[in-house]
Amino acid sequence: MTRQIVIDPVTRIEGHAKITIQLDDAGKVQDAHFHVTQLRGFEKFCEGRPFHEMPALMARICGICPVSHLMASAKACDALMRVKIPRPAIHLRQIMNLAQIIQSHALSFFYLSSPDLLLGMDADPQNRNIFGVARVNPALARDGVRMRQFGQQVIELLGGKRIHPGWVVPGGVSEALSADKRDAILAMLPEVLIIAQRTLVWFKGIYGQYQEEIETFANFPSLFLGLANDDDTLEMYDGLLRFVDAEGNLVTEVAPRDYQTVIAEAVESDSYLKSPYYKPLGYPDGMYRVGPLARLNMAKSCRTPLADEELVEFRQQDRNSSFHFHYARLIDILYSIEKMGQLLHEHDILDSRVRVHASPNRHHGVGVSEAPRGTLIHHYEIDDDGQITHANLIIATGHNNLAMNRGVLQVAQRYVDGARITEGMTNRVEAVIRAYDPCLSCSTHAIGQMPLHIQLLAADGVVVDEMKR
Amino acid sequence: MTNVVTLKINDRDVSGRDDETILEIARQNAIFIPTLCHLDGLGDIGACRLCLVEIKGNNKLLPACVVVVQEGMEILTDSPRLAEYRQMIVQMLFAEGNHVCSVCVSNGHCELQDMAHTVQIDHIDLAYQYPKREVDASHNLFSLDRNRCILCTRCVRVCDEIEGVHTWDLMGRGIQSQVIIDMNQPWGTSDTCTSCGKCVQVCPTGALFEKGKAVAEMTKNPAFLPYLVSMRESKKSP
DSSP states (O other): OEEEEEEEOOOOOOOOOEEEEETTTTTTTEEEEEEEEEOHHHHHHHHSSSSHHHHHHHOOOOOOHHHHHHHHHHHHHHHTOOOOHHHHHHHHHHHHHHHHHHHHHHHIIIIIIHHHHHOOOSOTTSSSSHHHHHHHHHHHHHHHHHHHHHHHHHHHHHHHHSEEEEETTEESSSSSSOOHHHHHHHHHHHHHHHHHHHHHHHHHHHHHHGHHHHHHHSOOOEEEEEEEEETTOOSOSSSEEEEEEETSOEEEOOOGGGGGGGGEEEOOOOSSOOOHHHHHTTTTTTEEEHHHHHHHHHHHHOSSSHHHHHHHHHHOOSSSSSOOOOHHHHHHHHHHHHHHHHTOOTTTTTOOBOOOOOOOOHHHHEEEEEETTTTEEEEEEETTBBBEEEEEEOOOOHHHHHHHHHHHHHHHHHHTTOOOOOHHHHHHHHHHHHHHHHHHHGGGOOSSSSOOOEEEEEEOOOEEEEEOO | OOOOEEEETEEEEEEEETTTTTHHHHHHHHHHOOSSOOTTTTOOOOOOOOTTETTTEEEEEEEEOOBBOOOTTTEEEHHHHHHHHHHHHHHHHHTTTTTGGGTTTTEEEEEEEEHHHHHTOOOOOOOOOOOOOOOEESSSEEEEEGGOOOOOOOHHHHEEESSOOOOEEEEESSOOOOOEEEETTTTGSSSSOOOOHHHHHHSSSSSEEEEEEOOOOOOOOHHHHHHHHHHHHHHHHH
């Protein structure tokens, strides 16, 4: 008799998803799947639109990572125009991208995952949320709120508003940076740098308690994908697409425009999220991971002093557990703050030349950047008039789909006992997904508290066990 | 030979020439009447119906932009009935086209958007029609997005009356109506278009815009028009 556990929806992630766990006759976990349960259709309904509209249009995919879509989309449009954008514009885009990484990582770490880390995987779900964190460790909660606010404030200072700024445009950015705004951002850096360091100290202090989770949370060798620059330093904005293996050795490197030579996308019948894979290894063996962990696994250094110190320590961990995503996320934040300071001190950062204008000069354009969750690919095709004829997007969460599925199975096999479901058991299955910080908000937006309903069903449909919250 | 007439607007005594429209007299007296198709410098056609006013003794609502004043007229430019009609008209414009302000080049600089604020629309009661309409980006400088067109015909009139070319016209009836270029051909293939851009500057929405503009970047300057007209008139009559 086979039975199935359904976790629907998965909570404290961005967007809607469910998990199904298949049990065998003996009540042991046989299989587990992560399903994304809604379709957006952006690739389809942008067809026919003038390409200059694409960054703003594509940013609407998400309210959390609109800036990431702005980056990849604007870069794809730069490619369509066949232009090199001015140096200050590159740096300004980079600063906004770093601000985005900071605010999104703060959301993931403090708001969504710190309840598991601070209060424990088995804590009462009534308290296991950001309000519970605020009760038990108010300073930590305050740090989270401030860190996210900082990222959003930088985005607002640069782009005029926190969500969906229209400032990143094909050919550069629409407005140069003023000295006042630069100084306003620089003035905030010391405070958030201290918060980032303080959070790392706290996190490393509790890390030891999660040895078992580290061993089982999607802990397996896989390829990693990220952007790579010439000096092999941590890269968030530009460069080649690089695959490395589980030991960090180079597997292959291609220009973004050639991404389809190494990445193909499989479609599963039970999820709206496609499953990209590394083409030479085929599906599903070509599983790879992107995001903070992948980026740190690839980089030889960060080229910012504090993040480099942390990277040395981070290297002592094994490279393969997705639990380290949390750790890597905090180092990303530290790096982003330091890097932002470096960029704001560039001699030409206030230069007024921040945009180039051009007609379309190519029919294909691919733009790639590092979003908080990993490599983001926008690929557009246009006709002679500059209207979109085809669009293909590969979102970071998509890259991680195969690995998330493997992770769900691994955790379920370790923690789920078919005889009796406990809340802590299923929370760990959800927590492995949270480690990846999937942005299914790129699929939908949730409001209010999401209910969790788990049923353990016998093969004949009889409910063996049930829990609700 | 024109005569001066006296009349009442909103119970206020006003006067004007007997060849002036209600809209002209109202504006001279700082009385607000909403308009979309009207533009100073262009002939009026009463297309948008937003300037409808009540006239005592007449059950019908009449468009202020094309009705000339008469001695003793008593006009009401604002009433619950008019407010309801105006809201309905603007709602119909939104429901009939595909207006997505957040990703539009004219976001923040759009007369339709402003009008929705003016007549206090906070939602659309009518079912959106989601018509399938074409974008014409074949011109090397400008683009036409029919999804955002409200058929005010300012482009048609400015091209005909001011530029003197009449590249633009209308085709079809009812909900099938659309603006066309020459013999309904791609803009880039037009033999008559002088690429002067007047149509773009007078378009109240993001239907006509300069190529290369990103979201919210398309600002327009239709104020050139009365100046152009007055300069032309003064040359005609030395």
